[in-house]
Amino acid sequence: MKKLLIPIFSAIVLTSCGSSIHSGDKQNSNQNTSSSDSKSEKAFNKAYHQIKYNDLKKNLYVIASDEMEGRDTGSQGQKKAGEYIVKFYKDLGIEFPKKLGSYYQKVPSSYMKKRGGGNLPDSENILAFIEGSEKPEEIIVVSAHYDHIGTKNGVVYNGADDDGSGTVAVMQIAKAFQKAKKKGNGPKRSILFLHVTGEEHGLFGSAYYSDNPVFPLSNTVADLNIDMIGRDDIANRGKNYVYVIGSEMLSSELKIINEVANKKTNNLELNYKYDDPKDPDRLYYRSDHYNFAKHGIPVAFFFDGIHEDYHKETDDVEKIDFNLLQKRTQLVFATAWELANREARIVVDKK
Template identity: 75%
Template sequence: MKLKTGLLTFGFVAMLSSCAAVNYSYEGKAFKSAFSSIKSEDLKKNLYVIAADNMEGRDTGSPGQKRAADYIINYYKNLNIGHPTEMTSYLQTVPADYMNKKSRGETFNDSANILAFIKGSEKPEEIIVVSAHYDHVGTKNGVVYNGADDDGSGTVGVMEIAEAFNKAAKEGHGPKRSVLFLHVTGEEHGLFGSAYYSDNPIFPLANTVADLNIDMIGRDDAENRGQDYVYVIGSEMLSKELKTINETANAQTNQLKLNYKYDDPKDPQRLYYRSDHYNFAKKGIPVAFFFDGIHEDYHKPTDDPEKINYVLLAKRAQLVFATAWELANRKERIVVDKK
């Protein structure tokens, strides 16, 4: 009798454990709830602040960029998303001396990267990075270059992705691996912020699984006008699994057209080398760079928030989230199989 009771008890406990297990698949409630929280209206609300005239084009180390940083940090504080405990604040100072040594004759004031962080529940030492640069080119001859697409769109995309992961965590479905939401400075002048982070990482680069970098995802270019698409660059340069994961995430969600036109280190535009993911790739970390193309307002004062396609921006941000979700929750970390 005791043996039977013990077996029944064991079976009941096992059943409870099974019921309590979180379904992290794309069909599960945990994913669907978080995925659907990335909304075009929220992206628009934040982008109209980030790309407002009073941000003065967010040039590296400028007062306008610091105002943008304050807004981003307060966003995370209001969500109770903290910074890495290894830091005393959300800011990683990027010293002027560091940037001046790398610059093309320009001089800079100190600036900072912004780091928000959600700790993993099972493999917290393994880190997924979701990155975007929050600087732009500033003001020229009294005209503000708002940089709504470049890279206000990526900036607010990272913020919404963080909110989605945070929503899942509050509902008991937090990521198994840790996720670092990294807003870098100085991209427009030479990828300074991401270079500084990769030279002075808060977490060991050996534990960094992948970087998903978002740089311009709010517009379309002439070649793809009116289409639901996104350029993806570098996703199989270092790991075949990363490309497969991204394509699966896309197929099971918004089914965007994934365009690989620029997915070649030898492409004349050299886009693989031109955004912040490259400083991770140089260190052997798999990367995927999400991009909308070079449109008519690129690096012009007409890159304004009213020209953003917010529905498409949300779909692209959701794709990055879905890819990060799988990277954070799959059983094994992806393998680096190329050099």
């Protein structure tokens, strides 16, 4: 995560792939709807259980290894991490956006320099894409930054939590959707799995994407952004929780959808502390979701808090709580599943 530079819950059920009753015999329609809902529920459950503890652990031990040299923007270590991520998608058969022509969206040094990026070299966002079966033009974005702060005085800052945890979460969510697609249960809307660069230096990768979108921002339904979900902070030590930031800033529906998804899955404690506009940490503005929110796109930012190893050389894989990482990843997946498969696109009804 970018370092700070300045000091009545109604009875709603997930609609996943459910069919509305339009005409015909009511009893038969109810039976058909029930059958459709049952099939959808089974598809969801099978996909949900693809998000596995051991897979998250395996990938994070690579992404946050010393070999990646702290993944500083444009560094050789970051490029190695990017190659690993791309190979993961290729092995699963998840393609890149056809319009882009590859998994890589170049983020030029000149772009970052104009925004205070100093002499950072060229870098890349990584984009993987699953096309929707019914509403392919509508896009759900699941994002995380894969850069960190590099190596200092010969010490590697591995960034296992920041944001190795979010990086591997996006990868596993993509795997879950792809497994569902192969079983004939692909998402109705398209899903873009977006790994952005340059976050630590100034949210550069996500800013570049929002300035040069591969898909029209007007067709982008929501961004679920994951930045640090593998640890706990002092205030919540030992709890099954996650901070959710911004989920009702632009859409009254997104927060409700996320809460329903949470109750359906691991029932984590959802902490909204950082939704307070007066909060001095200003976290709503400090990760990549903001470059979608500023364009009026609903966002939810999933975060574990600022812990004692934040931006230190001690942010290592050995300190990750993989049980909690798995639960939080499953929550984001369940929220994305509903956004991708519900009948109506969520509304933007706030500013």
